[in-house]
Amino acid sequence: MHRVLLLPGDHIGPEIMAEARKVIDVLVAEFGFSVECETAHLGGCGVDAEGAPLPESTLRLAKASDAMLLGAVGGPEWDGIERELRPERGLLGIRAAMGLFANLRPAILFPELAAASSLRPEVVSDLNILIVRELTGGIYFGSPRGVEQRADGVREGFNTLRYDENEIRRIGEVAFAAAQRRGGQVCSVDKANVLESSELWREVMTDLASNYPDVTLSHMYVDNAAMQLVRAPKQFDVMVTGNLFGDILSDCAAMLTGSIGMLPSASLDEQGRGLYEPVHGSAPDISGQGVANPLATLLSLAMMLRHSLDEAALADHVEQAVRSVLQQGLRTADIAPQGTSAVGTRAMGDAVVEAL
């Protein structure tokens, strides 16, 4: 019996989570999937209902679960509140509290959706990159940090980028192991020509490579990596990088596909327990309209089945079902070519259920 925690979150979060729920129900009813689901607050809904973006009750349920599925958090209604209560604090908080250091972000172009990319088809066809981002260290969590008034009366803002050898090694191991199961290539991205923390990063990655003779390691500066993603993204197999560079590059890579509404992600701890979520955000501009694309959430569910619940066959079923609705020509508004008609969130979820 797997224990799964559902975290619908804010805005379109609950809408797309409802479709994941339907798919889970079918897996239980027809494929022998044995699961117990709980639901909890994370993000703005946590602030509204329990006074915190990561309520204690949520953290308790998270610790008791085998895996978590998140919709999305955030929205303008929480923009004005104090820093510690903002929705994204809930996300950063659960990553830290649960030790979810390894963020896996595939950037895959679905052949059916090639037209959605802003890049020329030949540049992105068959694109399949895995970005491995360190998620609980670096400048996101380093101290000292803050805004202070100096002796001369001028205010100064500061943050600290910090990585130790162990943090670098464990994310490197995730990347090398992933490359062994894929194209055998790891590109480590840093800014070692300027930052000492990147020098250590590069050194540790280089040392680590000797444990993986079947994987080829290369290094690239982050500015060049951003260029190469735009110029010739298919040169990459696995990219591994720190928290901030990974934030930027993974969004850039996701957008190359043109279909950010299709991309899942996983954030894993050292035991492989994870938080799974679509790469897209909470989309306040379309929330409540029933038009959000639920497929990234369903593909996140598939990733969860595969990586945390050891249910590869079920994961295959879900991924097949998603592929089949795309082949049938079903499109939500975000991936529908201009001038064509689109289906809503529920109709898309129902079609996947049907295809299962």
Next chain:
Amino acid sequence: MHRVLLLPGDHIGPEIMAEARKVIDVLVAEFGFSVECETAHLGGCGVDAEGAPLPESTLRLAKASDAMLLGAVGGPEWDGIERELRPERGLLGIRAAMGLFANLRPAILFPELAAASSLRPEVVSDLNILIVRELTGGIYFGSPRGVEQRADGVREGFNTLRYDENEIRRIGEVAFAAAQRRGGQVCSVDKANVLESSELWREVMTDLASNYPDVTLSHMYVDNAAMQLVRAPKQFDVMVTGNLFGDILSDCAAMLTGSIGMLPSASLDEQGRGLYEPVHGSAPDISGQGVANPLATLLSLAMMLRHSLDEAALADHVEQAVRSVLQQGLRTADIAPQGTSAVGTRAMGDAVVEAL
């Protein structure tokens, strides 16, 4: 009588600088341009000739000049040497020593070269973005920094991101003033949902906007900015950001045009004195072959004429001449469509001289 310091630098640097020299000679001989040029070492050539990437003699000449034109620095032969002697230290050193805090990087698509972009033509046609990057602060120069062994024996690398109000305000002023002369829009890029230094950045930019009622300010998180550059780059007019984000985003934006061999840049101090350089690097892979594209250097020269030497008419002439050789169909290898023939560095320079 203008005083200009030429810094050819490494690899293709001297090759492209030779073409700039030719153009300067024509401006002197035929357009009444009054200039005294000195030449000095920066980068690897400084290490080899004088034992430092930024020799004292170079810095002295830089301080006595009205403007500087740089080819490019760096190459694999200096990879192994100690950090303080690496070519890029020369570049970082001259930026700091000369107070070149404002880096202007236009990303312009030349209509004749639209086919070189990896993006669909309609996404990038007429692209014209100006990225204003802070160049002497932030995590590039912040301390404490280093790699140290902790009490537990584990090594740790660390860097400090630091911006004070004055640094943020002065780069903001450059961006707002530029927007007044362009499309009237500034997008300030930060990571204020995670970094306190970005919170201060956002606050100062917001305050500053009230001095520029004719300019519209928006804010964007850096991850979203990277996505939007790929998705719909024409939404931007002027983007302003810190040193590291600017490094990444300006290279990404430059690559959108597909013609990084065409893009100039300026790094200015508070008096408008500046260092001008092509955006591309020293390209060790093609150095010595006479195939490098000199046009970005010639366009950097034009920027220098306009921004530091108050010679707008001459700048126009040079830019016109570059446009005219493109219209004639001349292409160096980097911008020649596959299967077509290309001209070399000298032939391209000669054609510009001819067009003048």
